[in-house]
Amino acid sequence: MEEAEMGLPPLIYDIPPVFNTSLARSLYGVAAPIIVILTFINNIMVVITMYSDLPKKGSASRIQHAAIACCNSLVGIVQLPVHFYLFAGPNFPPSISKPWCGVFRILGFVLPHIFHTISMWQFIGLSIQRYLVFRFPFSCVSWYNIENMTRLVKVISGAGVLVNIVKLFDFELIDFDESIVMNGTAYSVGKILTCRARYRFINGADVYAAFCDWFVALVVHIIPCAILVIVYVLLISAICRNNTRRQNLSKNSRTGRRQAKNQTVKECSVLVILTLCLLVEIPSATVRVRQIISAIPDVTSGGGDEIIITHFFLLLSYYFYVYIYLVMNHDFRKTFLSIVRKWRPIQQRDAIELRVRTRQV
Template structure:
């Protein structure tokens, strides 16, 4: 990446591979202010961000609010469900925070004009920085979910000590702190420069536009700063989490197969109670494997695009044009947004207890007591034995 090409790329759902050229490095007659035509492939982003995205975000708010309401009911509380609720909240906020930008600029058609000066800072904060924090948290909470399930399945004795609600809450707080720290520099590395510009709609008028300019400490170390930030994101926000999830999902699937064989042995021994508990454990694991699988399906493409884009900028390879990157990123972001409400339907389709609790939210029936629910998970261990651990409620 040379010093004349300064790029910003976020991996949040609202991220786009956008190019901001420092106002001090460009010809003012070429680009006198910041406008969306330079930031988005408007042929695709206009309809998606203006009409489809707000509907999907509204659906995400409804479904994820219901998920949180169900999972945090007293009889449903467990380490796994607390993590699932945290993921639902993070995904919801990733979509909700940039919603004002979607509505004002894309739904209302203001994207044709230069970015007004009063919107420059909100755009930067609401569309890029804050959603990236929540999306980063969601990624690592998903990793935590897979790790926790792996411990339950393959290290069941340690699960009693390690996988507790207080520990999950502590881990969630740590994830959010690290996610915020990973973005601190992005709140401080720019400044908004007001600029009077001729209207893009009516050339006889002028408007108060703006530039988003790198602060001197960032501009003077642009190559090193950008490479450190973006390669850090590629490695620790994409590569490490996604690779870990692929490995953990593989281990969980292998454990499920072993558990199925063990269950058949228990049925032959007429141990129906143990067999039932093992089936419940497998159903829970299968549901979590589906959740992680959906996550990988939509996150991998964005990670690949970001890796290509940063590599392209770092080594000046010219692999794809900026328009191609913009289109690929917009489509990838759209599918990530589309995935957010789907976890609700996975829970409804694969968890009887979730469905029953969800129904009771609306039919007026009292919730079951904690003691009435499954308090133990049947987990396979070494030597072909079965160990009962708790208090993990079977979702």
């Protein structure tokens, strides 16, 4: 089955000698688990910070920021068993049992793909919403509220699950009963391969696979990237317009200039996150489309290094989101530091010092 487009890590059940196993083990067996765990911790702080300031004005967008943080964390968290079992183990590729074949496909491909799809469209919703708020701040008052943003997050999440849920049930696991040759490499039962997945239906399987390939390429890569590029240009225009207006209004006030600068930097944080997103999504889209056009069946059949690297940098990009918030969003940084101060342990006075003070009293 052609599953390289479904998620991470890019590993199919058959591993030919040309596959760069050392690169895959280094990135997915060592670096990726560390990045996933650190990203999960970072995003916990993002969600706590976003929701701790929820009642304040202008917090509707934080619903979407929190949803994106959750999806980005889940993309890596669901893959951790695959990272540890397949890539961090002593033998690579391991002798995969039949249950692990199903676990590998669901945790390694299907679920990450669902969460990545939701994250991409949540980000599109956030970008469009930010542009409308920046460009038409008075007109958006009627619809820009917590209830509508929560409803939007639920709709996007539900749609992302519905369009991909069939991938959880469209396959079955089969056992090989004789030696086989795949990708020019001979395998024997019980040595490298113990099972493999195939679609439940035979008639029309090629058409279904081609449809899935192009559907994923369009819905997860091409259309989202095109929309984000357009919104990126519009956001730059809106932020520049807002900055010019603020500077003119506060040119005679030092405090006003400082507040205007903080607000402009806060608006630019969306641009920085969008830039980071496009830097990893556009190469991934390019590689995926070229893979489909060139009829490369999976990552192990050629061009594997670039697919491994682009997928790894997708995981890595999620790690930096919290630091962009901290550096560029004054309100987020202020709320985050206040939470850290509350959690900071209070220094206890020395027992002798307390005794001396008691005697003095």
